[in-house]
Amino acid sequence: MKKLLSLGLFMLTALVFTAFRPLIGTGYGIGDTAADFKLTNVDGTQHSLAGIQGAKGYIVVFTCNACPYAQAYEDRIIALHKKYAPLGFSVVAINPNDKNMQPGDSFDKMKDRAKAKQYPFLYLYDETQEVAKNYGATRTPHVYVLDATRTVRYIGAIDDNSEDPSGVTEKYVENAVDALLAGKEVATKETKAIGCSIKWRKS
Amino acid sequence: MVCKKSLEPGKNAAKSGLCRIWPNLPAIRAFLVVMLRLLLLLLLVSPFASTAQDIVFVKADEIARWKAPAGDTVRVINFWATWCQPCVAELPAFEKITAEYAGRPVQVILVCTDFKRDVDTRVRPFVKKKKLRSRVVFMDESNPNKWIDSVSPEWSGAIPATLIVCSAKGVERFFEQQLDLETLRKEVEAALR
Numbered sequence: 001m002k003k004l005l006s007l008g009l010f011m012l013t014a015l016v017f018t019a020f021r022p023l024i025g026t027g028y029g030i031g032d033t034a035a036d037f038k039l040t041n042v043d044g045t046q047h048s049l050a051g052i053q054g055a056k057g058y059i060v061v062f063t064c065n066a067c068p069y070a071q072a073y074e075d076r077i078i079a080l081h082k083k084y085a086p087l088g089f090s091v092v093a094i095n096p097n098d099k100n101m102q103p104g105d106s107f108d109k110m111k112d113r114a115k116a117k118q119y120p121f122l123y124l125y126d127e128t129q130e131v132a133k134n135y136g137a138t139r140t141p142h143v144y145v146l147d148a149t150r151t152v153r154y155i156g157a158i159d160d161n162s163e164d165p166s167g168v169t170e171k172y173v174e175n176a177v178d179a180l181l182a183g184k185e186v187a188t189k190e191t192k193a194i195g196c197s198i199k200w201r202k203s
Numbered sequence: 204m205v206c207k208k209s210l211e212p213g214k215n216a217a218k219s220g221l222c223r224i225w226p227n228l229p230a231i232r233a234f235l236v237v238m239l240r241l242l243l244l245l246l247l248v249s250p251f252a253s254t255a256q257d258i259v260f261v262k263a264d265e266i267a268r269w270k271a272p273a274g275d276t277v278r279v280i281n282f283w284a285t286w287c288q289p290c291v292a293e294l295p296a297f298e299k300i301t302a303e304y305a306g307r308p309v310q311v312i313l314v315c316t317d318f319k320r321d322v323d324t325r326v327r328p329f330v331k332k333k334k335l336r337s338r339v340v341f342m343d344e345s346n347p348n349k350w351i352d353s354v355s356p357e358w359s360g361a362i363p364a365t366l367i368v369c370s371a372k373g374v375e376r377f378f379e380q381q382l383d384l385e386t387l388r389k390e391v392e393a394a395l396r
């Protein structure tokens with residue numbers, strides 16, 4: 001009887017833990033395999049990571065129009081793509097913000113911004129916010145560098161100075177991609193930066 | 204004493220050496236009286252004028268001091284920016300805590316994370332306009348990766364974020380979300396107990 005009771009208790013605990021796991025360990029960590037996705041680009045076409053030809057990896061950037069930190073990094077995100085897309089690491093920008101919470105980040109406003117700045121990269125709309133939730137993105141900009149097998153190799157900031165590009169001393173994303181291109185271990189795997197919280201839909 | 208220089212120049216000037224140095228003494232005296240009155244008026248009015256607080260620039264090492272034991276003092280440390288909508292929306296709740304717990308060991312610190320170039324043009328006018336009473340400081344660091352973990356390892360860097368701390372009692376509560384007055388009151392009360 002006692003054995004049965006403890007077994008029941010164990011099973012209950014296991015059940016509770018399984019049920020609440022997504023709430024506890026949210027998002028990807030270094031070494032996890034990121035799931036592919038299918039999202040709409042500003043030109044109306046559907047895109048996934050697998051559709052990027054000749055990819056040696058991916059620079060997935062959760063970003064948006066309205067956040068001043070995202071704006072501060074806009075030119076640097078464009079420069080990242082121009083430098084690394086020819087080497088096999090394309091930037092894939094994803095806007096995860098809810099348009100009702102942040103009207104400046106609607107799909108139409110995304111189109112305007114991409115056109116005005118002639119974004120050379122995909123600017124995808126994560127309307128359901130599922131991709132951002134899967135990745136565990138919390139702020140904009142929030143970068144995930146993946147290798148060819150979609151294994152997460154770097155999570156964090158683009159560099160160490162959001163306000164002043166000329167004051168940057170460490171280019172975190174570039175260093176990570178350079179390491180991957182050279183077949184080396186990424187030295188700085190995770191960094192943190194102040195960013196705008198992702199504007200989650202009110203449930 | 205009047206220096207009637209224009210009427211009888213030679214005679215009056217000879218009467219007093221002062222007139223030679225200050226030929227227009229009454230005018231100077233009148234000027235001084237006016238200035239003194241203005242000064243008095245200023246002294247009388249100043250306590251009622253809305254004086255905006257000065258924003259102190261802090262470095263990352265200040266975080267350790269905020270978290271260090273300080274008797275019963277409960278520190279409510281909020282990270283915000285003028286452009287952050289949820290931050291601005293929750294500011295009145297923090298102001299309310301400052302007002303409600305005046306005279307009790309509760310200290311609200313609003314840590315501004317705007318760009319440094321915007322402090323004079325945006326942050327100071329904002330603090331003045333909103334008449335913020337809680338202490339406002341500016342985090343004068345260019346690389347947040349150096350200090351975010353020292354606030355809390357739980358913090359991803361998204362704002363608003365709030366740390367409620369009372370080291371002497373082992374209280375350390377971190378929130379990466381917008382807080383309402385009810386939650387804040389509850390947390391402060393729990394930390395005070």
